[in-house]
Every structure is written in C-alpha cells, then in structure tokens.
Amino acid sequence: NAGVTQTPKFxxxxxxxxxxxxxxxxxxxxxxxxxxQDPGMGLRLIYYSASEGTTDKGExxxxxxxxxxxKREFSLRLESAAPSQTSVYFCASSExxxxxxxxQHFGDGTRLSIL
Amino acid sequence: SQQGEEDPQALSIQEGExxxxxxxxxxxxxxxxxxxxxxxxxxxHLILIRSNEREKHSGRLRVTLDTSKKSSSxxxxxxxxxxxxxxxxxxxxxxxxxxxxxxxxxxxxxx
Numbered sequence: 001n002a003g004v005t006q007t008p009k010f011x012x013x014x015x016x017x018x019x020x021x022x023x024x025x026x027x028x029x030x031x032x033x034x035x036x037q038d039p040g041m042g043l044r045l046i047y048y049s050a051s052e053g054t055t056d057k058g059e060x061x062x063x064x065x066x067x068x069x070x071k072r073e074f075s076l077r078l079e080s081a082a083p084s085q086t087s088v089y090f091c092a093s094s095e096x097x098x099x100x101x102x103x104q105h106f107g108d109g110t111r112l113s114i115l
Numbered sequence: 116s117q118q119g120e121e122d123p124q125a126l127s128i129q130e131g132e133x134x135x136x137x138x139x140x141x142x143x144x145x146x147x148x149x150x151x152x153x154x155x156x157x158x159x160h161l162i163l164i165r166s167n168e169r170e171k172h173s174g175r176l177r178v179t180l181d182t183s184k185k186s187s188s189x190x191x192x193x194x195x196x197x198x199x200x201x202x203x204x205x206x207x208x209x210x211x212x213x214x215x216x217x218x219x220x221x222x223x224x225x226x
Contacts, residue, residue, distance in 0.1 A: 033213045040218060042216040042219055043203070044216070045214070058213055059215075090157055090158070092158075101146045101163060103148060103160035104158075104160065104214060106150075108157045109156075
C-alpha cells in the first residue's frame with residue numbers, strides 16, 4: 001500500500017528555472033495539501049485542495065501554483081525558482097477536510113535546492 | 116504566523132525513561148494532533164484529540180489538552196531507541212484549510 005507518493009525525491013534547480021512537483025495518493029482521499037518545511041520553522045501550508053476541482057491558498061502561496069488534476073493527483077509548480085524556495089516539500093492527504101477531525105497522511109517529501 | 120511552539124526544542128533521555136513534550140497554540144481549535152517525523156521521512160500521525168476532550172491514550176502515548184491555556188502535552192512512556200525522532204503538534208481551526216504546525220521537539224533516546 002503506497003499511500004502518498006511524491007516525485008522526484010531530490011532536485012537541484014538554477015534560479016529562474018521552472019519545475020513541477022508531483023503527488024499522488026491511492027487512499028481515495030478527498031483533500032490534499034502542499035507544505036514546505038524549513039529548518040526551525042516547522043511545516044507551513046502552501047496550497048490545499050479541499051475536494052476535487054477546488055484549490056485555495058495557504059499561508060505561503062507566493063511563487064507557487066497548483067493543479068488538482070483528478071481525485072488522486074495534486075501537483076505543485078514553481079514557475080521561476082528562487083533561492084528562497086530551497087526547502088523540503090511535503091504533500092499530504094486526508095479523507096475529508098480537517099474540520100472533520102481526520103488525520104493527514106504524508107509523503108516522504110521532495111528535497112529541492114535552488115542555486 | 117499562527118505557528119505554535121513546542122517545548123523543549125530538544126530532549127535527550129535514557130531508554131526506558133518517560134519523555135514529555137509540550138505544545139502551545141495561538142488560535143481556537145477544532146482538534147489538536149501529534150505527528151512523528153523520522154530523519155529524512157515524512158510525518159506520521161500519532162494521535163488526535165478533539166477540543167472537547169481533556170486526555171487521550173494510545174499504547175504508550177498519553178496526550179492532554181487544556182484549551183483554557185491553549186496548550187497540549189505528549190507523554191511517551193517506557194521510551195525505546197526507535198522513538199528517536201522529531202515530534203510535532205498541529206492544530207485545526209475548524210476550517211478546511213490544512214493544519215498549523217509547531218516547530219517540533221527533537222527527541223533522542225540514548226540506548
């Protein structure tokens with residue numbers, strides 16, 4: 001049982017390059033999330049999708065875009081990468097949105113370095 | 116930022132001892148959750164306590180919640196080397212907008 005799968009696991013980019021981080025879940029969850037984790041900062045929410053067809057901004061959305069491709073997949077795009085976006089990116093999913101008292105399931109992260 | 120705080124930031128104890136870590140948060144919550152993160156891995160959900168609950172147990176884990184003080188604690192009893200990890204509290208304000216995480220406590224269990 002794969003759970004939440006993120007690709008790639010590691011990536012190095014040059015400033016100004018673009019890339020898309022992929023996330024897929026096989027638990028038939030409705031809600032999906034993208035977080036970034038920086039040293040000493042804990043996890044911060046970038047974007048979320050409460051259900052298929054909807055997306056909303058989180059705490060730190062600037063410089064990112066997302067696409068909820070279908071119920072399984074939720075991608076995060078960096079259009080013009082900046083060194084400040086060097087971080088570990090985590091995708092998560094939950095059966096329904098958090099107000100229903102559901103835990104979130106996390107992938108193992110994408111470690112992204114912007115030079 | 117609405118991030119909460121865990122206390123202590125780092126904790127080192129001997130195997131078999133109990134580990135207690137605390138969490139404070141800033142807003143009203145619908146529930147509070149604790150997660151574990153092993154080095155280089157994603158977060159794993161440990162336990163969820165609702166805002167109308169005061170204490171909850173799961174195996175060697177005991178969580179308390181004091182909404183009047185906006186604080187929670189996680190107790191791990193009879194610690195094992197495999198408990199070495201970072202522990203995060205996260206709260207949900209009741210909206211469909213993800214979780215707000217604290218900065219974590221790094222726990223080291225000495226064999």
